Amino acid sequence: MNHSETSNPTEPGGPTEAQRKAAAELLRRSAPIADELGRRFAAAGHELALVGGPVRDVFLGRSGNDLDLTTDAHPERVLTLVEGWADAVWKIGIEFGTVGLRKGGQQLEITTYRSESYDPKSRKPEVRYGETLEDDLVRRDFTVNAMAARLPGFELVDPFGGLRDISAKVLRTPGTPQQSFDDDPLRMMRAARFASQLGFTVAPEVVDAMTEMAGRIEIVSAERVRDELSKLICGRHPREGLELLVQTGLAAHVLPELPKLRLEIDEHHRHKDVYEHTLTVLDQAIAQEEDGPDLVLRLAALLHDVGKPKTRRHEPGGRVSFHHHEVVGASMTKARLTALRFPKDVVADVSRLVELHLRFHGYGSGEWTDSAVRRYVRDAGHLLTRLHKLTRADCTTRNRRKAQLLSRTYDDLEHRIAELAKQEEIAAVRPELDGNEIQSILGVPPGPVIGRAYKFLLDLRLDHGPIGKEAAEQALRTWARENL
Structure with a gap:
């Protein structure tokens, strides 16, 4: 491919002159600090260009603080050029041709023009330095990331139709x-x-x-x-x-657990399409998020039924059962996420949600005792809110009446959880004076009077909140004069 020909602004589908001017203005507003650095490199006889995601995101209306740049200068030369300009410099990626730095509130990565490839048996890329910006762009992953803006001035370079593909x-x-x-x-x-x-x-x-x-x-x-x-x-x-x-x-x-959810369904044995059900549960879990993407909740929704293929059994009457798939699925989830090197807390939380996702179905129409509700809360621990969301998301029935019944039943469970929490919070409240202190102040032995006095002080505490021991003692003496 002739890169000089593909970068011709008159090429069909390429950026027009008006688009180039508009792009330069957008980029100038989003990354003025890059232009400043570009002048520094140009004065030293080197090329510098804003490249990849930061260029793409300007046209998508997205913003960020990180800037990726590319240059013909080798890493050692880059270190010299940014010395005294950057607030901080790090060399973690220097063996791959990348120098990181911070200027003000922005992070910048400057990478020498390069090409890289994998040996079929190697996990690490072999890095070779390139000669031109166009040679660097052709090795990028996608055309939308193979655009650059030469610095200083933000001249748009789009040899592969990235702007066109963003539009499409x-x-x-x-x-x-x-x-x-x-x-x-x-x-x-x-x-x-x-x-x-x-x-x-x-x-x-x-x-x-x-x-x-x-x-x-x-x-x-x-x-x-x-x-x-x-x-x-x-x-x-x-x-x-x-x-x-x-x-x-x-x-x-x-x-591999995901494609295995596409269980065959024959005419004699009926069950949901577990793969489609899983994707719907994921959609419904996402719809309940309140503070942005929740990786733990989404992973739990995606993996909640992975135990079904291993536990599927054909039952009389054409039914299919998946007994204990939540337990099997929790073990499978732990193994997969561990193999993918997820943090231990993520592995533990997602596995626990998978294990608990069916617990609600034992609630019936409210048959659980208060102690059973407390166990549900205790077992969920810090995952209770996520468990609420996962359980609600797991209802994908098209039967509106059944869906509404399940929703109302879970509403009832959440209401009971809230009421029990309120009761237990109240139960934890104590008056400012204990039984021994009441006996000493009133000068009476243990008995019904102490119980009545304690109840008075507890009511006082619930009605007025903390009032301090001195005020409580004064109120107790007033109560005693009026009631004893």
């Missing part, structure tokens, strides 16, 4: 998808992640390559897979991303 909301690769995914197999996961985060569709040739090369994901570290999966699940459209993983066969390698 489609993911394509700058070169062939096979070459892109061969360079870094994690890009297949990233395609699904962008489908989730941005709501973009994935071009058919990209889907075909993902399907053909799904097994290549095995060489990528569990930690990198976990990070992409977490971003996908916490995206705005996780169903689209997950369906793409299943469709292409990637899920069979990174989350």
Whole structure:
């Protein structure tokens, strides 16, 4: 591919001059500090460009504090150029050609033009430095991330039609998808992640390559897979991303429990489509979120029924049972999330929610005793609010009457939990004077009088809150004069 030809502004589908000017103005407003650094590099005879996500996000109306830049300067030279300008510098990624720095409230990463690829048996990329910005852009994952803005001045460089693809909301690769995914197999996961985060569709040739090369994901570290999966699940459209993983066969390698939920349903044995049910539960759990994406809740919704394939039994009359699938599923969830290197607290919380997600169904129409309700609360612990959401999300019946009944029943359980909590909070309140102090003040032995006095002080405490021991003693003496 001739990169100079593809960057021609008159190419059909390429950015027009008006678009270039508008883009420069948008980028200038969003990243003035980048222009300042660009002048510093230019004065030293080096190229610098804003690249990738920060450029893409300007056209999507998204903002962030992190800036990715690329340059022809090698890392050691970059360190020299930012010395005295940056507030802080770190070299964690320097072996991959990246220097990190902070200026004011912004984080910047400057990476030398490069190309990288995986050996078929290696988990680490081989990094080679490139010569030009266009050579650097062609190795990027998708066209929407293969745009840059030369600094200073924010001249838009879009050799592969990224702006056009943003407008069409489609993911394509700058070169062939096979070459892109061969360079870094994690890009297949990233395609699904962008489908989730941005709501973009994935071009058919990209889907075909993902399907053909799904097994290549095995060489990528569990930690990198976990990070992409977490971003996908916490995206705005996780169903689209997950369906793409299943469709292409990637899920069979990174989350095999998910495609296994597509249980065969024959004409004699009836049960829900567990895979579709799971995605609906995920949607309904997300609809209840209040403070942004909740990774633990979403993972629990996604994995709550993973024990069903192992516990499926055919019963008389064409029924199908999944006895104890919540216990089996909790164990499977723990094993999978541990293998993906999720933090221990996330593994424990998600596994516990999977284990508890059926507990409510023993409630019936309110047959639980107060002690049973307390056990439900105790067993859920800090996960109680999430368990409420997961349990409600797990109702996917199309029978409106049944759905309304389940909802009302759970309303009743939550009301009882609130009432019991209120009672126990009241029960924990104590008057300011204990029995021994009452005896000493009134000069009477243990007996009914002390009980009556204690009740008076408790009522006083409930009515007026804390009043202090001195005021309580005065009130007690007044009560004694009037009642003894």
